[in-house]
Every structure is written in C-alpha cells, then in structure tokens.
Amino acid sequence: MDKGTPKAIRLQDYRPPAHLIDTVDLQFELGEEVTTVRSTLGIRRNPDRPDAAGLPLTLDGQRLDLVSVALDGTPVAPDRYTVTADHLTVDQVPECFSLETVVRIKPQENTALEGLYKSSGNFCTQCEAEGFRKITYFIDRPDVMARYATTITAEKARYPVLLSNGNLVASGEHEDGRHWARWEDPFPKPCYLFALVAGNLRHAEDHFRTFSGREVTLRIYVEPGNEDKVDHAMRSLKKSMRWDEEVYGLEYDLDIFNIVAVGDFNMGAMENKSLNVFNTKYILAKPETATDNDFLGIESVVAHEYFHNWTGNRVTCRDWFQLSLKEGLTVFRDQEFSSDMNSRAVKRIADVQGLRTVQFQEDAGAMAHPVRPDSYVEINNFYTPTVYNKGAEVIRMIHTLLGPEGFRKGMDLYFQRHDGQAVTCDDFVAAMADASGVDLSQFQLWYRQAGTPDLSVATAYDEAARTYRLTIRQTVPPTPGQPDKQPMHIPVVVGLLGPDGADLPLRLTGEAAPAGTSRLLHVRKAEEVFEFVDVPARPVPSILRGFSAPVKVKADVSDADLTFLMANDSDAFNRWEAGQILGGRILLGLVADQQAGRLLDLPQSYVDAVGAVLRDADADPAFAAQALVLPTEAYLGTQMDVVDPEAIHTVREFARKTLAARLRPDWLATYRRHAGNQSFSVEADAIGRRALKNLCLAYLMALEDEEALSLCLGQYHGATAMTDVIASLQFLSNSNAPQRDEVLAGFYERWKGEPLVVDKWFGVQAMSYRPDALERVTELLKHPAFEIRNPNKVYALIGGFANGNPVRFHDATGSGYRFLADQVLRLDPMNPQVAARMMGPFSRLRRYDAARQALMKAQLERIVATPGLSPDVFEVASKSLE
Numbered sequence: 001m002d003k004g005t006p007k008a009i010r011l012q013d014y015r016p017p018a019h020l021i022d023t024v025d026l027q028f029e030l031g032e033e034v035t036t037v038r039s040t041l042g043i044r045r046n047p048d049r050p051d052a053a054g055l056p057l058t059l060d061g062q063r064l065d066l067v068s069v070a071l072d073g074t075p076v077a078p079d080r081y082t083v084t085a086d087h088l089t090v091d092q093v094p095e096c097f098s099l100e101t102v103v104r105i106k107p108q109e110n111t112a113l114e115g116l117y118k119s120s121g122n123f124c125t126q127c128e129a130e131g132f133r134k135i136t137y138f139i140d141r142p143d144v145m146a147r148y149a150t151t152i153t154a155e156k157a158r159y160p161v162l163l164s165n166g167n168l169v170a171s172g173e174h175e176d177g178r179h180w181a182r183w184e185d186p187f188p189k190p191c192y193l194f195a196l197v198a199g200n201l202r203h204a205e206d207h208f209r210t211f212s213g214r215e216v217t218l219r220i221y222v223e224p225g226n227e228d229k230v231d232h233a234m235r236s237l238k239k240s241m242r243w244d245e246e247v248y249g250l251e252y253d254l255d256i257f258n259i260v261a262v263g264d265f266n267m268g269a270m271e272n273k274s275l276n277v278f279n280t281k282y283i284l285a286k287p288e289t290a291t292d293n294d295f296l297g298i299e300s301v302v303a304h305e306y307f308h309n310w311t312g313n314r315v316t317c318r319d320w321f322q323l324s325l326k327e328g329l330t331v332f333r334d335q336e337f338s339s340d341m342n343s344r345a346v347k348r349i350a351d352v353q354g355l356r357t358v359q360f361q362e363d364a365g366a367m368a369h370p371v372r373p374d375s376y377v378e379i380n381n382f383y384t385p386t387v388y389n390k391g392a393e394v395i396r397m398i399h400t401l402l403g404p405e406g407f408r409k410g411m412d413l414y415f416q417r418h419d420g421q422a423v424t425c426d427d428f429v430a431a432m433a434d435a436s437g438v439d440l441s442q443f444q445l446w447y448r449q450a451g452t453p454d455l456s457v458a459t460a461y462d463e464a465a466r467t468y469r470l471t472i473r474q475t476v477p478p479t480p481g482q483p484d485k486q487p488m489h490i491p492v493v494v495g496l497l498g499p500d501g502a503d504l505p506l507r508l509t510g511e512a513a514p515a516g517t518s519r520l521l522h523v524r525k526a527e528e529v530f531e532f533v534d535v536p537a538r539p540v541p542s543i544l545r546g547f548s549a550p551v552k553v554k555a556d557v558s559d560a561d562l563t564f565l566m567a568n569d570s571d572a573f574n575r576w577e578a579g580q581i582l583g584g585r586i587l588l589g590l591v592a593d594q595q596a597g598r599l600l601d602l603p604q605s606y607v608d609a610v611g612a613v614l615r616d617a618d619a620d621p622a623f624a625a626q627a628l629v630l631p632t633e634a635y636l637g638t639q640m641d642v643v644d645p646e647a648i649h650t651v652r653e654f655a656r657k658t659l660a661a662r663l664r665p666d667w668l669a670t671y672r673r674h675a676g677n678q679s680f681s682v683e684a685d686a687i688g689r690r691a692l693k694n695l696c697l698a699y700l701m702a703l704e705d706e707e708a709l710s711l712c713l714g715q716y717h718g719a720t721a722m723t724d725v726i727a728s729l730q731f732l733s734n735s736n737a738p739q740r741d742e743v744l745a746g747f748y749e750r751w752k753g754e755p756l757v758v759d760k761w762f763g764v765q766a767m768s769y770r771p772d773a774l775e776r777v778t779e780l781l782k783h784p785a786f787e788i789r790n791p792n793k794v795y796a797l798i799g800g801f802a803n804g805n806p807v808r809f810h811d812a813t814g815s816g817y818r819f820l821a822d823q824v825l826r827l828d829p830m831n832p833q834v835a836a837r838m839m840g841p842f843s844r845l846r847r848y849d850a851a852r853q854a855l856m857k858a859q860l861e862r863i864v865a866t867p868g869l870s871p872d873v874f875e876v877a878s879k880s881l882e
C-alpha cells in the first residue's frame with residue numbers, strides 16, 4: 001500500500017449517514033476519449049443524525065476529475081470544498097439543497113471492471129459494492145436510497161442501444177450523429193443498484209403477464225452473433241417470475257425487465273433494478289456450446305438475479321456487513337427454485353458438495369469469517385461462500401425450524417415491515433421469529449460465530465428396555481479473532497431404519513404416541529441426549545437428513561450400517577451421504593497406508609457396495625451419477641489434520657482404477673445403455689442419463705485401455721452436445737493417449753470463435769493431473785486466446801490450476817505457488833478484485849505440512865512486500881500470514 005496499511009471497517013462503528021439523498025439526476029456524455037458525468041443531487045440533513053447540523057457534506061469519489069461544483073445553482077467557492085483521493089467535502093451546507101457536480105472519467109482505461117467500463121467496445125457499469133463512487137461523487141452506501149433519472153448521450157452508430165434503470169421516458173437525436181435517451185426509475189434505490197449500458201447490441205424479446213395482469217416486456221441483450229443462444233435464459237426468466245408469484249406471492253413491479261450479457265465481468269451477474277447485467281457465461285447457451293452444468297447454472301443465476309428484485313432491491317441492506325441478508329436469502333431462494341424445476345435430491349447433493357469443499361475450506365482458513373462479518377478491509381473480499389452459501393444454509397435452517405408455512409408467514413411479515421427500507425440480518429430474524437412464535441435468539445449465533453461446528457454422535461441400543469439413545473455433542477472450532485465459541489442451536493433431522501430397511505415410527509421419551517419417521521432434534525447445549533422408546537430391534541440411524549445443518553458429523557455408525565443406508569435410506573440425500581462417508585473412511589485409511597509405505601488394497605466389500613449402486617443405476621440415473629463419484633480430493637483434504645495432496649491424489653486414482661477394473665463389465669454395459677443417440681433435452685432426466693454415461697466413461701478411461709480409448713475418441717468425434725464433447729476431452733486430456741495433443745488442437749480450431757468454449761478448453765488443460773500441467777498452463781498464458789484482462793479467462797486457466805488441480809498446484813517444489821504469486825502480482829494493478837479472488841489457496845496454508853507452509857509463506861511475503869499493492873490483495877495476503 002502506498003498510503004500505509006489499509007484500515008479495517010467495523011460493524012460496531014456503524015452510524016446512519018449525516019445526509020440523505022432523495023433524488024439523483026445524471027447526465028452521461030459518453031465519449032471515446034473522455035466521458036462527462038453531470039450529477040444533480042437533492043440532498044437533506046438526516047433527521048436521525050441530530051448532530052449533522054454542524055457537519056460538512058462528505059461525498060465519496062475515486063479517480064474522478066472534478067470539473068465543477070454548484071450548490072442550489074451557484075458555483076461553490078474553491079475555499080468551501082476539499083477534494084482528496086477518496087472524497088469531496090463541502091462546508092456550511094444548508095439543511096436542504098441541491099448539489100451539482102460535473103466530473104470527467106475514462107471508462108476505456110478501466111481494467112478493474114468496477115464503475116463505468118468498456119467490454120467489447122460497449123459501455124457498461126458495475127456498481128456493487130462501491131463502484132458508483134468511481135462514476136460520480138455520491139454518498140456511496142446502501143442506506144442512502146434515492147430516485148434516479150438518467151440521461152445518456154452517445155454516438156448513435158457505435159452505441160445504438162442506450163439503457164438504464166426503470167422506464168424509458170424520452171429519447172431523441174442530435175444533428176452531429178449523437179443520440180440520447182432518458183430513463184426514470186420510480187423506485188428509490190441505493191446507488192449500488194444503478195446501471196447504464198450503451199452499445200451495439202441485439203435483443204430477444206418476450207412477455208410475461210403477472211398475476212395481477214401487468215404485461216411485462218422482457219429483453220435479453222447480447223452482442224451480434226449471439227442471438228441464437230438466449231432461449232434458455234429467457235425461459236428461465238419466465239419460470240422464475242412465475243415461481244416467485246406462486247411460492248412467495250411476489251410480483252414484478254415494472255413494465256420492463258432487461259438483461260444485458262457482457263463478456264468482461266468480475267462476477268456471475270448483477271441484480272441492478274430492471275437492468276440486470278450478466279457475465280455471458282450465465283446467459284449464452286445452446287447444446288452445441290454449453291454443458292448441462294452451464295444450462296443449470298444459467299437457470300439458477302437468472303433466477304437468483306430476478307429474485308433479488310424483492311430480496312435485495314425492494315428490501316436492501318443497511319450496510320455491507322449485512323450482505324448475507326440479501327445473498328444468503330436469495331441463494332436459498334434460487335436453490336429452492338432449481339429444486340422445484342429439476343431433481344430436488346440431486347440439487348441438494350450438488351449444493352452440499354459445493355458447500356463442503358469450498359465453504360468448509362474457507363471456514364478452516366485464515367479468511368474464515370461469520371455469515372455477518374464484523375470487520376473488513378475491502379468489502380469485495382467478502383462476496384464469499386460463507387456469506388452466500390453458508391448464509392443460504394442459515395436461511396434453510398430457519399425454514400426447517402419454522403416449517404414451510406411459518407417461513408412463508410415470516411417472509412410476508414418481513415416485506416410488510418421493511419419494503420422500501422435498508423435493514424439488517426437482525427430485522428430479518430425478528431420478522432421470522434415474530435411471525436412464527438419460534439424463539440430464534442440462540443439461533444442468531446449462526447450469524448455471529450465463524451467456523452464449521454463439529455457434531456459427534458454416539459448411539460446406544462438397550463435391548464431389554466427397547467430404547468435407542470443418541471448422544472450428540474457439539475464443538476465450534478476457534479477461528480481468527482474468535483478463540484472461544486458458544487454452543488449453537490443446531491437442527492438435526494434424524495430417522496431410524498428397522499432391519500427391513502423401512503423407517504421406524506419415532507417416539508421420544510415422554511411422548512404419548514409416535515409422530516412421523518423423520519424427527520427434528522434441537523441441539524442447543526454442548527451435549528444433548530435423545531432417547532427413542534419402543535424400538536423393537538437395534539435400528540440403523542440416519543443422521544442429519546437432507547443435511548439439515550452445515551456441520552461436520554462424526555457418528556459411530558459401522559461400515560456395514562453405512563452400506564445398509566446406501567441401499568435403504570428413504571432420505572435420498574443420506575443415501576448418497578452414506579456412500580460418501582464410507583468412501584471417505586476407506587480412502588482416508590488408504591491415505592494412511594500410502595503415507596506409511598504400505599501396499600494399497602481396496603476392500604472387496606466396498607467394491608461390492610459400489611457395484612450394487614451401479615447395477616441399480618437405471619432406477620435414478622441422475623442420483624447414481626452422484627452416488628458413484630468418490631469423495632473429491634478437496635473434500636478428503638478437509639477431513640485430514642494435515643492435508644497431503646499427493647497421497648490423496650494417488651489413493652483416489654488407485655481407488656478409481658480398482659473400481660474400474662473390478663466392475664468393468666458393469667461400467668461398460670451402463671455406458672452402452674445410455675450412450676444411444678437420444679435427442680437433446682435439458683430435462684433433469686436427460687441430464688442425469690448423460691451424467692451417468694460420462695461417469696462410466698470416466699471410470700473406463702481410468703484404465704486407459706484400447707477399448708476405453710476407442711469409446712472415448714468415438715464419443716469425442718461423434719457427440720454434438722458439449723456435455724459429451726467436453727467430458728471426453730477432459731478424459732483424453734488426463735490421459736497419455738497418442739491422440740491427445742491432436743484432439744486438443746482440433747478442439748481449439750473448431751471452437752476458437754466461441755470465447756466461452758475456449759474457456760472450457762483452458763480449464764480442461766489447467767485441471768489435467770498429468771505431471772506436465774503447470775508447464776502447459778505456463779505456455780497457455782501466451783496463447784493468443786488468453787487475455788489476462790478478461791476474468792473468465794483468468795478463472796478458467798489460472799483459477800482452474802490453483803483451485804481445480806490440487807496435486808499439481810501443491811507440487812512439493814513450490815512451483816505452483818510461485819506461479820500463482822506471479823499471476824496475482826501481474827493481475828493486481830489491473831484488476832484487484834480478480835487478483836484477490838485467486839489467493840484462496842494461500843489463505844489455507846496452515847492446513848498443509850511445514851515444508852509447503854514455508855513455501856507458501858515465502859510467496860505471500862513476496863506479495864505483501866510489493867509496493868502499490870491493492871487493499872484487496874493486501875487484506876488476503878496479510879491475514880494469511882498472521
């Protein structure tokens with residue numbers, strides 16, 4: 001940092017703003033050399049800040065070239081205002097006034113992609129969290145909500161489309177080839193929801209009739225040439241609008257809803273009022289270019305941004321510590337939407353897998369923070385799996401505690417109380433508690449305490465008394481700044497299976513009669529005992545059904561019982577989970593063998609259990625495709641005290657090969673049954689069949705024999721759906737097949753015109769576990785299609801290697817670490833947000849052995865010692881070194 005160590009901002013220091021802004025009138029003059037922004041703000045003293053009378057007006061602003069300041073129409077004398085790198089301060093302001101500023105900015109030089117910038121020659125904005133201050137002087141915080149009117153003027157030939165929030169109220173042309181459009185947004189909003197787009201774009205149009213009969217025009221804008229890839233996004237949008245009406249009674253509130261897809265975007269998408277801006281990755285899809293996961297991702301992100309219109313926009317955050325108020329809730333909503341549209345069990349499994357690999361790792365590292373953080377240096381570093389995904393689990397637990405009806409009542413009350421306001425997570429919880437009568441006071445610790453709770457479950461069956469006892473203990477590990485934790489309120493849903501595999505009716509001690517076969521147990525103390533009565537024989541427990549809380553469970557369930565659960569549990573999630581626990585146990589045992597130099601051997605009982613799932617796969621191919629995947633390398637790492645990436649990789653590959661060899665006829669037969677040429681559809685069932693087929697091929701390719709290779713090449717050359725093409729490409733890329741290089745080169749030639757497909761090509765090579773991966777990645781940095789300024793390219797190649805290739809990234813020589821530090825330092829001056837996002841693996845250095853820790857530390861020290869470092873990278877690097 002050139003200005004010394006950046007300062008932490010703390011929740012406890014929150015104060016309402018001294019001034020409020022009610023109206024904003026913006027006039028943009030977009031140019032190639034310079035863009036001029038004229039802003040007229042209607043400002044008044046905040047009645048909630050009695051001390052504000054004597055205070056100057058302080059506006060945020062960065063990298064703005066100030067041209068003029070006028071107050072109530074009169075230029076402000078130079079001695080009455082001060083400009084610093086971050087602020088414009090005006091002294092002696094009246095109680096109520098208008099302030100006009102004119103600034104000049106250079107969007108074409110903005111590589112941070114925050115504020116106003118250019119993507120493929122088009123202008124666009126990204127204001128969340130604090131980008132608006134790079135466009136004009138403003139009180140850039142979400143509890144300042146104003147009505148916006150925006151006039152955009154630009155050269156018509158280059159920028160035929162001019163968009164902003166709200167309704168188009170006027171437009172016209174100038175004689176010199178420029179044209180203009182004026183937009184007005186009737187809904188007061190924080191400035192982070194402002195958006196502007198100007199460019200050469202084509203659009204698809206559709207309509208939606210809301211339940212009260214309002215006809216809404218829906219448009220998706222894309223660059224010319226991409227018009228054939230928006231149907232799925234449009235369908236997803238209409239489904240989302242219908243779902244929010246049906247499930248929450250929430251209706252869209254304007255006559256127009258626009259989406260613009262841009263190729264250069266730091267994140268997935270942005271919920272700006274009525275003008276969502278998306279990364280092309282989450283809009284563009286057709287079967288030939290997009291995988292099934294892309295289709296599912298588009299459906300969920302389109303829904304997510306749409307759902308923000310109520311959970312985020314109509315009710316927004318008071319301050320950025322409350323980010324999970326909108327993000328956790330909206331992720332929960334999009335997860336539920338996708339569950340209703342596709343397979344609920346498969347969606348839950350995928351979400352939990354993501355949580356357990358990415359969020360659990362974060363919670364165990366240097367950047368661990370509560371769902372509602374209490375301090376940050378750079379807010380952009382807190383758009384995290386904890387705020388988003390653990391935040392969604394917190395909402396899901398509230399849903400579990402209140403039941404669907406209680407939860408809906410809570411949502412209704414939340415909107416009744418807070419529509420049009422900027423509020424806190426406490427306000428949300430209060431609405432939930434008040435509407436349902438459920439006491440959530442202890443539950444609120446989920447917002448305040450970081451770290452993944454550990455649950456240990458001990459079971460005891462008393463044959464004579466016919467009782468079954470579960471003793472559940474919880475501990476919450478220490479995390480940075482939080483050495484001591486209090487016990488949490490943890491909802492644990494359990495079932496008990498009888499000897500025939502059926503659920504037993506459940507009756508707890510003290511209850512008059514059995515009630516249901518899945519029971520919600522409230523774990524509130526460090527230790528709780530639950531006793532079931534009338535249990536005729538020793539049952540098999542199914543614990544934490546549906547993953548009812550984001551915790552790690554250790555239970556004294558035998559391997560035989562896990563195998564039984566894999567075959568019989570009525571809870572699909574736990575059927576999958578039993579296989580994961582068993583697989584994890586076996587693989588971790590093998591890791592110990594490998595570390596001790598013992599011979600590896602996969603127990604036949606495990607092979608049989610996997611074989612049973614495989615032979616039953618056609619009953620639910622999508623489920624089987626998940627159940628047959630071994631626990632990932634990242635997940636296995638989270639289960640170890642000291643992560644050994646090499647041993648984990650070796651052992652997992654050994655297990656894959658062994659399963660492939662011993663069950664070869666079944667993999668082959670299942671592959672063949674599902675490889676037939678079905679017509680393409682993105683229905684859950686078709687996706688499931690493709691997933692199963694490609695999983696079979698993955699196992700077969702682990703053997704790399706002639707037949708597998710020829711099947712894989714056959715699929716590669718014959719397939720039309722990208723899902724199948726990329727799967728076979730990935731297996732080839734991991735292999736030593738002589739055709740490998742030729743196929744990779746051919747793929748690039750075929751798809752070099754499609755940036756999103758080229759990203760997949762980078763990703764497949766970055767994640768190849770061949771020993772030459774880093775060498776190849778280093779070469780690819782110089783490939784003409786690689787562009788360091790484009791986040792998608794960075795995420796695919798550099799991110800793919802650092803996050804998706806643990807065995808090569810953690811190479812014992814430290815070459816991966818040096819590579820990553822080089823790239824972070826190269827990225828930081830251009831795009832600090834993206835640079836900081838690449839640092840994730842470094843923040844977990846304590847999880848590794850001393851030698852790797854030392855190597856990572858050396859790179860981090862090199863990073864922090866670099867002059868001019870952004871606060872973004874500085875925060876992650878310095879916290880990782882603490």
Ligand code: PHE
Nearest residue numbers: 128129267269270271305383
């Ligand atoms: N608010 C966006 C979302 O979750 C994410 C985002 C954050 C996008 C910051 C851009 C910048 O939908």
Ligand code: ZN
Nearest residue numbers: 304308327330
């Ligand atoms: Zn969001």
